[in-house]
Amino acid sequence: MNQLSMDKVSQRVRLYSSLFLMLFLLGACASPPPVPPNDALLAARDAIVTAEQSGARQFAGSELDEARQQLSKAEEAVSNENMELAERHAYQARVSAELAAAKTEASKAVAINREMKEGAEALTEEMRRKGEQQ
């Protein structure tokens, strides 16, 4: 009798512990609790504003549009409570906005060089003509 109840108890313990183990393992796969990725969203919005202020609308329009689209996808995912997807889109929005800003800086730098080069060439050309007139 005593032997039997001991067996029963140890069976229970095994059952519970195996259930617990399975839950734990499944938990490792499950998505995080539905809290909006506020930091990522904020960083994305900041990056977009920064890009706009640097003049990305003019120099890197498609990258800026891409960033905005990713941000609205992120916001949509938040309202669907798919926070993992929202976070990914927020990251993508941010990196696109950063790319827009970087491309803007590059375009500006190249444009300045072109102007300087043209200026020097124009001056040389003008001098050459004046010299010929004499």
Add this chain to the structure above:
Amino acid sequence: MNHLTRNRFLLAAAISVSLALGGCAATPESPEGATEVRNKLNALKNDPDLANRTRVELRAAEQAVELAEKPLPAEQSDLGEHRVYMADRKVEIARARATALHAEAQRERLSQERDEARLAARTSEVERAREDARSARDEAEAARTSETESAATAAAERQRMAEETQRMAEEMQQEMDDLKAEVTDRGLVLTLGDVLFATGSADLQSGANSNLDKLVTFLNEHPERKVLVEGHTDNVGGEELNQRLSRQRAEAVRNYLTEKGIAAERLSAEGIGMDRPVADNSTRTGRQQNRRVEIIIGNTQSAPAAGGSR
């Protein structure tokens, strides 16, 4: 019997565990597009103009590409897509940054070329004026010897005019030197240091006036020239404050010039804030150089362009 149930139990547990684990990791594979991103990064690294310019951005790109290349099970293809997306953008950022730095590195050489062209232009102008003066003098001599009175006066007049041109060219240079103005593509730029103002204040200090009075003299002598006054600050104290302060300072300089009788319609003032530093804001001397008022004197009758280089 007891033994048998235990064995069965162990078997069941092993199956359930392996099933649970299987959910996390199926046959792993590198995500689609990872190879392309790797190639893009390698192309950037092999570009002699662009490689070795951006250590930080390049390292970030490298890390992102490595992450994108990590094998993932088929169910997680969306995570792989995300990683490839991030890696691709980071490589592009590194390329853009390197392009900008490359352009900046080239600029020094370009500016040297432009200065040389300017110097050559000025030299040849002065040469020409001298040449004119000499030939007019020769003509005058010739006319005098032939005693053709009218030709002599005409030649003398030409000589006088040629000498005048030469004198003006030299005077102009002298005036520019007095002002310590710098010739740029935006016109003459005169930089007034931060000694003009007390910290955080937009009132002109009295010591500033001698430099400004030279400017007034210059502007009175060249009534056709228009002036843009730009205020600049360092990055201490936030964008909004600096924007406001820089505008007030630019306006203070403009008001001073109007008080001295320069027509208001020749003057415009603008606050640039901390957007266009000329030196490193992380050092004290750098910040001092960045706190300045720039006075841009238009080359022609058109107003000097706002914005411009830098």
